[in-house]
Amino acid sequence: MSSQKIQAIRGMNDILPTQTPIWQHIETTIRQVLHSYAYQEIRLPLLEATELFNRTIGEVTDIVEKEMFSFTDRNGDRLSLRPEGTAGCVRAGIEQGLFYNQIQRLWYMGPMFRHERPQKGRYRQFHQIGAEAYGLAGPDIDAEIILMTARFWRQLGLNDLELQINSLGTAAARAAYREHLVNYFSDHHKQLDADSQRRLHTNPLRILDSKNPDMQTLIEGAPQLLEHLDEPSQTHFAMLKQLLDQAGVNYRVNPRLVRGLDYYNRTVFEWVTQKLGAQGTVCAGGRYDTLVEQIGGRATPAIGFAMGIERLVLLLDAEMPNNAPHIYLITVGDEGMQQGFRLAETLRDAIPKLRLLTHCGGGRFKSQFKRADKSGAKIALVLGEDEVAKQQVTVKYLREKQPQLSLAQSDLVHYLKENFFSDS
RNA sequence: GUGGGCGUAGCUCAGCUGGUAGAGCUCCGGAUUGUGGUUCCGGUGGUCGUGGGUUCAAGCCCCAUCGCUCACCCCA
Numbered sequence: 150m151s152s153q154k155i156q157a158i159r160g161m162n163d164i165l166p167t168q169t170p171i172w173q174h175i176e177t178t179i180r181q182v183l184h185s186y187a188y189q190e191i192r193l194p195l196l197e198a199t200e201l202f203n204r205t206i207g208e209v210t211d212i213v214e215k216e217m218f219s220f221t222d223r224n225g226d227r228l229s230l231r232p233e234g235t236a237g238c239v240r241a242g243i244e245q246g247l248f249y250n251q252i253q254r255l256w257y258m259g260p261m262f263r264h265e266r267p268q269k270g271r272y273r274q275f276h277q278i279g280a281e282a283y284g285l286a287g288p289d290i291d292a293e294i295i296l297m298t299a300r301f302w303r304q305l306g307l308n309d310l311e312l313q314i315n316s317l318g319t320a321a322a323r324a325a326y327r328e329h330l331v332n333y334f335s336d337h338h339k340q341l342d343a344d345s346q347r348r349l350h351t352n353p354l355r356i357l358d359s360k361n362p363d364m365q366t367l368i369e370g371a372p373q374l375l376e377h378l379d380e381p382s383q384t385h386f387a388m389l390k391q392l393l394d395q396a397g398v399n400y401r402v403n404p405r406l407v408r409g410l411d412y413y414n415r416t417v418f419e420w421v422t423q424k425l426g427a428q429g430t431v432c433a434g435g436r437y438d439t440l441v442e443q444i445g446g447r448a449t450p451a452i453g454f455a456m457g458i459e460r461l462v463l464l465l466d467a468e469m470p471n472n473a474p475h476i477y478l479i480t481v482g483d484e485g486m487q488q489g490f491r492l493a494e495t496l497r498d499a500i501p502k503l504r505l506l507t508h509c510g511g512g513r514f515k516s517q518f519k520r521a522d523k524s525g526a527k528i529a530l531v532l533g534e535d536e537v538a539k540q541q542v543t544v545k546y547l548r549e550k551q552p553q554l555s556l557a558q559s560d561l562v563h564y565l566k567e568n569f570f571s572d573s
Numbered sequence: 574g575u576g577g578g579c580g581u582a583g584c585u586c587a588g589c590u591g592g593u594a595g596a597g598c599u600c601c602g603g604a605u606u607g608u609g610g611u612u613c614c615g616g617u618g619g620u621c622g623u624g625g626g627u628u629c630a631a632g633c634c635c636c637a638u639c640g641c642u643c644a645c646c647c648c649a
Contacts, residue, residue, distance in 0.1 A: 154622095156640080206649055215574080216647070233649045261649090266574085268643060344646070360645080409648055427644060455649090481607080516601090518609035533607060547609065 160265075160273025168462065170472045175461050176258065178304050179278050186297050188254040188280050193237040195260065199227035204444055205236045206410055218262045218273075230262035234279045235440070235453055242283060243446035252284040270428035270460045281453030283441070288385045291416045291436065291452055292392035298420060298432055298454060299398050307464060310431060312399065314418045315406035316386040318378040320439065323414070326377040327353055333371050340367050357405040373404045382415050389416060412440045416452065425460055432456035473525030474506035475569065477547075478532070479517040485532040492532070492542065492558055499562040500570050522547055530561075 199219050206212050218230040234257050242248045258278045282290050302310050330353050345356045417435035434454025441449040480489035493507045508517050521529040531543035545553040
């Protein structure tokens with residue numbers, strides 16, 4: 150590779166035709182489930198004022214300073230490519246009055262951008278599908294959201310994801326717990342690794358997430374958030390678990406499941422897999438009752454989640470739906486080509502579901518049949534000199550032992566409908 | 574930002590102690606003048622990521638640099 154060759158931006162991937170069928174399959178499946186819960190699509194800009202993200206995640210300086218795609222436009226405004234969907238959704242909801250004494254169940258889908266070092270399942274442009282419910286404070290909507298995600302995996306045929314849930318309580322309860330935790334880890338300061346000593350000052354809850362094996366016994370002994378929950382949060386969490394139990398959804402309460410940002414409260418959940426290396430979270434969600442107010446709206450309870458499509462693609466890679474054409478049309482000579490085009494358009498008019506690939510570029514029968522085979526088509530239609538002269542078409546089966554046959558061109562639509570598309 | 578692994582044909586990769594660049598797949602053509610998939614034969618395709626150095630000689634050794642990848646950090 151010459152260094153002058155123009156390449157894609159690091160961490161931004163081309164999704165090639167071999168991959169798009171699985172993307173389409175995931176998108177349509179998830180969309181269908183979202184509609185079955187009566188969630189409504191919202192489409193939002195990819196670009197927002199940097200200030201919007203500063204307000205929501207501003208307390209974590211690393212994210213704002215290093216991990217967003219931000220720039221100054223010609224007017225001198227600071228803009229950022231959206232690193233996630235919630236901030237823009239909340240902004241739009243406030244701006245358009247969607248939250249004013251209203252309940253909203255919304256979903257979105259699209260690319261997000263994070264300026265991080267790429268690794269497996271983690272890219273600079275990645276794609277999320279998310280859903281958010283506004284205006285509901287109770288555990289019932291938490292359960293609805295989680296049940297909906299469980300249905301996604303059933304519909305997609307993913308059965309080895311684990312649901313982990315936890316409650317972070319209220320901000321006040323968490324602040325109190327945070328003090329307990331800091332005291333505990335400070336007492337064992339010498340056992341903390343360098344990263345965790347830093348976290349002690351920046352985000353002590355994150356120490357619980359440490360991957361360092363040497364830290365695990367210390368973490369086991371740490372005070373647990375669930376034991377320091379305020380009473381209403383305990384009730385809320387208990388009811389959520391009851392609703393999940395009733396629905397037959399399995400889960401594991403993971404007391405160490407925390408969030409990097411402060412605006413989360415009460416319910417948090419993740420669907421995780423062991424199959425994707427270090428990036429095992431396929432879907433993550435939680436309640437953020439203070440976020441709307443934080444961005445400048447009236448206090449509005451909210452819960453939402455987002456899932457990474459790339460990770461679903463990695464998990465579902467083996468089972469690609471078949472998008473091969475049904476029919477490959479072979480023609481020889483100018484007359485054949487002309488009749489072929491007319492015939493092809495007639496077929497597409499008559500059978501909208503038909504995937505018909507018309508040979509282009511000329512060539513002899515042999516090479517055209519080779520391409521017909523490679524295309525994956527079930528049937529080759531042949532229009533050579535003989536057929537043209539008789540207004541016929543030859544039907545040859547490429548995948549099964551059946552003698553080829555010749556039909557009048559005018560009978561072809563009937564023949565195909567009869568044998569392959571009886572329902573259309 | 575930090576650390577490991579890897580850059581050789583469109584793809585997957587081999588290349589010994591430094592001695593003229595290889596295979597499989599793909600693609601094109603032929604065996605078969607209107608019939609694919611199996612088989613056989615032939616062909617196209619390379620600045621060995623890039624730049625420098627050592628050497629009679631570098632894909633291989635040394636330095637630098639770019640890229641990919643996995644992990645750490647972070648995780649909205």
